Amino acid sequence: MITQLSFKAPHVELKNLRNLWFHLTGLSCNLKCKHCYLGCFPNNKTRNFLTMDKIKVALEESKKYKIEEIYLTGGEPLLHPDINNIIRLTLKHTNVTILTNATLINDKKARFLRHIEQDFNNELIFRVSLDHYSEEKCDEIRGKGSFKKILSGIDNLIRYGFNPIISAVNIWEESEDSLKEGFFDLLKKKGFEPDEINLKIILPLKIGEYSKNIQSYEENEYVSDSNIKNPDRLDCANTRVVTDNGIYACPALVNDPRGKVGSSLLNSSEKFFLEPNACYTCQFNKTGLFNNNWSNGE
Numbered sequence: 001m002i003t004q005l006s007f008k009a010p011h012v013e014l015k016n017l018r019n020l021w022f023h024l025t026g027l028s029c030n031l032k033c034k035h036c037y038l039g040c041f042p043n044n045k046t047r048n049f050l051t052m053d054k055i056k057v058a059l060e061e062s063k064k065y066k067i068e069e070i071y072l073t074g075g076e077p078l079l080h081p082d083i084n085n086i087i088r089l090t091l092k093h094t095n096v097t098i099l100t101n102a103t104l105i106n107d108k109k110a111r112f113l114r115h116i117e118q119d120f121n122n123e124l125i126f127r128v129s130l131d132h133y134s135e136e137k138c139d140e141i142r143g144k145g146s147f148k149k150i151l152s153g154i155d156n157l158i159r160y161g162f163n164p165i166i167s168a169v170n171i172w173e174e175s176e177d178s179l180k181e182g183f184f185d186l187l188k189k190k191g192f193e194p195d196e197i198n199l200k201i202i203l204p205l206k207i208g209e210y211s212k213n214i215q216s217y218e219e220n221e222y223v224s225d226s227n228i229k230n231p232d233r234l235d236c237a238n239t240r241v242v243t244d245n246g247i248y249a250c251p252a253l254v255n256d257p258r259g260k261v262g263s264s265l266l267n268s269s270e271k272f273f274l275e276p277n278a279c280y281t282c283q284f285n286k287t288g289l290f291n292n293n294w295s296n297g298e
């Protein structure tokens, strides 16, 4: 942790708000993963679910910007009781990505989600968290039986014509080539032909459960003027997150008071100081840690 009170971190300016995230279910998730950077678990009531009213206000306010993508996240966003209406509401605006562990996507749910999407011109995208292609490694982190349930969810999405993106936290420091080979083999066995966009490999954020169960940041792991590299490529230069208690700079920081930039989209700071240690990880990830990478090196 940073202890020098005099330390002034470099900052990032919000250049162009293109990516709007909705943090739907607070810290509530049906899984309890050992690496969860928010520390989510079943029935975690420490944060409220985001209400439809707040989502509507944020969508109205976002008209000032040119939002290109909307993301629905949690916890597990499919636990939100209004999820179907939220998907419909957001799909009216632009393409929507749901970040999910996919364990709640059975055949019926996948078919229903496809029906919803068919009413709109925009695309519904699923980004599924699955950190390893081996059952043993996945279950070690996400809990016994999770691998089979996640794969079943992916199967159902594929069956109804979705093009899921696997989001893998590289906990075991495996080479990207090896991870890619393993995941692509897994997807091919399901009759799915994966492309580069179907796999997003990210470095672990050493906060939340990860810092308790695996590893935390070293004292010297923070962003400073001497190590900052091209801050405009960081997600916080084009992203904001709407939560039940205000607007945050990025999804990693919705549980950190330093991540809050304002109470509403129209009343929030465009400047963000990269003080949290999580920002150090972003610096070293090849691409933005959170948003979809539609082209290599975005």
Ligand code: SF4
Pocket (backbone or CB within 6 Å): 029, 030, 031, 032, 033, 035, 036, 037, 038, 039, 040, 041, 074, 075, 076, 100, 101, 129
């Ligand atoms: S990592 Fe994702 S799936 Fe796991 S507990 Fe956290 S929010 Fe839930």
Ligand code: SF4
Pocket (backbone or CB within 6 Å): 234, 235, 236, 237, 249, 250, 251, 252, 253, 272, 274, 276, 278, 279, 280, 282, 283, 289
């Ligand atoms: S964690 Fe990454 S995206 Fe979030 S504020 Fe820090 S640098 Fe920006």
